[in-house]
Amino acid sequence: MKKLRAGLALTTAALLVLSACSNANNGGNGGTNANAGGGASGTGNVQASGATKEPEETPDPFGKYAETLELSVIYDRNPESEKSFIPGSTYESNWTNDFWLDKLNIKPVVKWSAPSGDQFNQKYNLMFASNDLPDVFILKSTDNKQSARSMLKRLVDADMVEDLTDVYAKYASDEVKEYYQTFENKALDYAAFDGKMYGLPSQGDTYANVQILWVRQDWLDKLGLQPPKTVDDLVAVAKSFKEKDPDGNGKADTIGLAMQNQFMDPSFTDAVSIFNAYNSFPKNWVKDGDGKVVWGGIQEETKKPLQVLADMYKEGLLDSEFALKDGNKEAELITSGKAGMQIGSWWNGSYPLTFNIDNDPKADWKAYTLTTDNTLHAVMDFPTNQFLVVKKGFENPEAAVKILNFATKSSHSGYQETVDRRNELDTQYGRDKVDAPTIIPNFGIAYLDTTLRSVKLFEDIFAGKAKVDDLTVGERQIFEGSLQPNHDNPRKDPGKYKDYINWMSALSAIAHSTLDIKWNAFNGSTPTYDAKMGSLMDKQLTAFTKIIMGKEPIDYFDAFVKEWKAQGGDQITQEVNDAVAKEGS
Template sequence: MRYQRRLFITSIAVILLLVTVIGCSQSKEANSSGNTGNQKETAEGNQTSGGKETDTLPMSNGKYDPPVTITTVRGVGGDLTFKNGETIENNVHLKWAKEKLGIDIKYLWTVTDTNDAYKTKLRLALSANQKMPDIVALRSDVDKDLIDSGKFMDVGELFDKYASQTWKDAMNEDPTVWYPYMRDGKRYGIPILDYAYNADPVLWIREDWMKKLNLQAPKTLDDLQNIMDAFTNQDPDGNGQKDTVGLTIGFKNWVNTWMSDAGWVFGGYGSMPNQWNEKQDGTLEYGSVSPETKTGLGKLREWMEKGLIPKEAGLFDETKATELFTAGKAGIVAGPHWMPWWPLEDVKKNVKGAEYKAYPIPSGPDGKAGRHDTASRNGVVLINKDMKNPEVFFTYQNYLFDNYANPKAGTEFENGMAKGYDWDEVNGKVVVGGEVPGGSVPVNKYTLTFDGARIPSLSMKTLAKLANGEEAVTPYEKTAKAATPVTVLEAAKIVLEQKDIVMPQKFVGAPTETMKAKNELLQKMEKETFSKIIYGKVPLDAFDKFVKEWNSAGGEKMTKEVNEWYQSVSGK
């Protein structure tokens, strides 16, 4: 699903850290004791979700005494950097967890996560029936295989019993985050929460070209097409050559992706391809076969014929398409609010005097506008059914939600996760990022859940507040203000102002039986047909033939299965 492709480019990890190194409010009681939401520091017995009595783990001053061990595994990606000779198996965060909480985190194995090595190793371990660790955290579709293996427990009752109120409130902002990990009404994985709207697109437009050609902000797709035409045909870069295009997109992977996509074009006609959308009658329909998608394809075909989008769009992936913008050869690109961090600022390095600005998604001829959504989850934690004391993980994660996700002034995570690592104090002044002596490293990424703890609504609300000129009051807001350029703040404000145009992906469950057997074929049919239509190799009416073939080749049966799943989790 979409969240699997939303692993942001590692080159901005440290910069994004400046905004996210913050934790969640906690009560005075939790500050003093470090307890989980419903745990007591007494010798009461505990039960797992399966009803098995667990041994008592004594706690003293908010920590396990003696320390208790959690075993896990990890794929080490390029976003993980270290200092002081540390590694994922031996670092400042692991020392903190043992000293603060009495939790000794041990890695059974780690692997350099290139070419899906972590996913592959998990599959091999599963097929070889190897012993699984207590905790598996991952951002991969292998989660479905692990859940279906029967090696991991129903975590629903555990979460209800042990999760702190702060964590529960964050999870309740979007209860659908549980859907991918549900089987027969039970919850087998704890969603790793992410910031809401984090990849929802705005339009990034070359503002210096707009000024030069005396163009007005686009409100409709027709307005935008006029701007695209001017950017293509009126020599906006002033070099005397016809070497620019209005809009850069890349649909090598799909027409509706996380950056340089064209999903919002279809949204102007009321559809969103490549995902399952809810119709007015409450049932789900695959967006790529809806009648409105045909109209959207017709618009892209027109833009291709007129040279308003690059001829190479079908060969471009998301980053390659965006390079046309940063090279100064395209005037418009769609993408998330954080793109000034990466990669848009490169256009200023490549083109003297270049400026860019965020604009809202324009509406179609009937006043409709639409954009894809960003799931409020970015991974899952699975708990081994043989883990004797699963409540230990909640002690750990509760502390991060209650102290790190949105910290109070004067608390341990006010400036970051670890002094001398992601923040420091120099001459009496708190410094972060490149000002940290010896360099800054993203300690939050050493955590079991990759980013520490995130409250979905917090980031965008904070950025929009700052964009309105309101005062930064909390540590999170002050850090965000110090780290975030005005262009990002303005874009975030637009994202929130247009939140009503979001068209969410409604199917987030495990692949249905027909998907497993037919989806590869159906996706191939879709990509080939869409590409041929956009490039004018087949008539637009070829879409109607595609829809019939898609349904007969398994799409109709798949739609039935998807709706059965949707009814089972939503009650609709």
């Protein structure tokens, strides 16, 4: 599924990877006023500091160095990705390195590189132990046992990285500041300790990843039903889909909702939207009303969705064998036309729904959101999981900010050189070939609703309220490649139809929803977490499955909670809260 998902229709977020040549958009010009738009000094926690060296030049976010600045960097090498490099393109010598030299007079020098996986991780972690850091590098977690913020805190405490507070305020472009400000500068605060900012945080396109409900619209139309908006509506529609022969074959062989055995994991054929509708987040750490971090799976809010699913199972609205089927196996009910609804992700038009559409040309899937009080509830990982940092003592820390300025402009607003380069690669090698990455591969900043903004713009163009010229290069590729040709007759090209419903049905439904997003409060690990959380999660899945299948009453949930707490859960919770407090979040 990871390969499948990676190969789906390009989202705007995917086109915003900050590689100066491989993904270039055209459009407006970000400003260069270093004092406009606030910045780090305008956040709630970050304060001005004189810790970094005062550059002699007049601050210019896009200023070119008079003398060549050599910048040591490291690379996490992916042999598979390297197969896509154009002939002659290497980490040491490539078009994008020339771009940096031309624009900033910065020359990246490879300090070291290693193949992705254990080899890179070992070398990466050793460089901290030996305090042998490159000038500028991406700080990220390599083992999921500690967050990037925890790692940053350790480097700050060891005085190994530069304070970037002042250089950000002076050198960050208007465009960069705007992206951070749309999230109320929370990402910048996430990079700060004691009022000083020690890294430039990544910020991801996040909101499009909420779970949604996909429904056979042709079945709704045949039975004269309205699209479900709430969980109660979903149950009513599921009952009609089971009892009223929506496929018209005269047999009682359909079910309402396809649901797999890992129903708490967001992907497809899950039940996440039902839990979330009741403010239940059973596989996440969330903060309660008192600010304490708690495990969602043991909260009282989780009982109601379990009762709903138990009632649905009892009435035959779910697959009677769901506990034995993984997502791909359960999806066969969709492929064969036996299930009328499934909860999943915006990209499910590409999988698994497309196979049902291939088998049944009349199958018409549309996406809707399950809401409570007209609000779509969800929990997501915090949109910052990496930091661009500068080693302590590097004389030009502002170089990191300038690099982010140029990379952001290249990916979002565009440079004609990068547009021309992409066109050149397309003509000579095709879109599968790219230049080698440089300096900050796979690091970027975006609006949290970048993809949702794009789909609204597509809708405005179709409605005559906007023009194609308003699109970035990346958006235009999507619009002209999959959406515009199919707008009047979406099923004209079956291969592109899946892209059309992903965007104009699923993402559109999310874009027009009122979102209530909670952030996963903890992504690391603790000693007891490592030792016991796996078995506790297995215990949770077993208990919830028994309740849904009627093997245990709903009150069994209370017994499960007591066992969870006694068998290590309370200790894990304490350790998690201690870790969060130590991290300073």
